[in-house]
Amino acid sequence: MRTHVVDHPLVAHKLTTLRNKETDSPTFRRLTDELVTLLAYEATRDVRVEDVTISSPVSPANGVKLASPKPLVVPILRAGLGMLDGMVRLLPTAEVGFLGMIRNEETLEASTYAERLPEDLSGRQCYVLDPMLATGGTLAAAIRFLVDRGANDITAICLLVAPEGCERLAEELADLDVPVTIVTAAMDEKLNELGYIVPGLGDAGDRLYGVAH
Numbered sequence: 001m002r003t004h005v006v007d008h009p010l011v012a013h014k015l016t017t018l019r020n021k022e023t024d025s026p027t028f029r030r031l032t033d034e035l036v037t038l039l040a041y042e043a044t045r046d047v048r049v050e051d052v053t054i055s056s057p058v059s060p061a062n063g064v065k066l067a068s069p070k071p072l073v074v075p076i077l078r079a080g081l082g083m084l085d086g087m088v089r090l091l092p093t094a095e096v097g098f099l100g101m102i103r104n105e106e107t108l109e110a111s112t113y114a115e116r117l118p119e120d121l122s123g124r125q126c127y128v129l130d131p132m133l134a135t136g137g138t139l140a141a142a143i144r145f146l147v148d149r150g151a152n153d154i155t156a157i158c159l160l161v162a163p164e165g166c167e168r169l170a171e172e173l174a175d176l177d178v179p180v181t182i183v184t185a186a187m188d189e190k191l192n193e194l195g196y197i198v199p200g201l202g203d204a205g206d207r208l209y210g211v212a213h
């Protein structure tokens with residue numbers, strides 16, 4: 001597993017405002033959207049393209065277009081939905097599949113409550129969207145789900161990751177012969193006793209959409 005922390009002043013600037021507990025929900029949603037587009041720029045460095053020749057107003061020109069099969073973007077509900085628009089702005093031809101997952105706030109175990117994905121993911125480049133990689137349980141389960149469907153090229157975009165979650169993910173995925181890349185705006189310090197990322201930004205889903213319970 002490869003973890004790529006995007007080191008860019010605009011990313012750091014937007015992330016600082018996201019972390020601020022005074023930032024309201026509309027601003028949080030807008031900044032999430034903007035930040036994802038910056039992270040997606042890095043995450044799609046290896047997106048597959050094919051050669052094309054077009055005619056400019058002046059002469060023929062060789063170029064590229066996004067290749068088939070189309071990339072698949074998978075937001076993990078709920079909070080990952082806040083990252084979808086920013087991602088498909090960069091990959092307009094991508095298809096979108098959905099995974100609904102929830103972490104039990106007492107046991108910290110992740111469970112899946114909804115799934116709408118293509119049956120066969122072999123040969124597809126998959127981009128998973130989830131703002132928070134905390135204990136890593138949610139992302140590990142999501143990636144296993146995609147691999148069971150045949151995915152073998154997976155990149156996850158997370159706003160924030162915790163070192164404990166990255167370690168667990170690397171261990172849990174060690175038996176899957178599938179390269180996984182994590183692209184993130186920051187590797188934070190640690191998890192607290194409630195499984196929240198420190199300093200983190202709080203509950204991403206609640207800050208995007210309001211308190212769920």
Ligand SMILES: O=P(O)(O)OC[C@H]1O[C@H](OP(=O)(O)OP(=O)(O)O)[C@H](O)[C@@H]1O
Pocket residue numbers: 076077078079080101102103104108110130131132133134135136137138139165195203204205206212
């Ligand atoms: O790495 P983990 O310890 O598994 O935690 C991370 C998960 O927790 C949050 O989702 P949550 O369960 O709060 O659902 P929500 O998106 O509906 O708020 C977050 O969006 C991740 O999916």
Ligand SMILES: O=c1cc[nH]c(=O)[nH]1
Pocket residue numbers: 132134195196197198200201202203204205
């Ligand atoms: O810090 C955290 C951990 C899990 N889920 C969140 O939304 N935030």
Ligand SMILES: [Mg+2]
Pocket residue numbers: 079203204205206
């Ligand atoms: Mg939540």
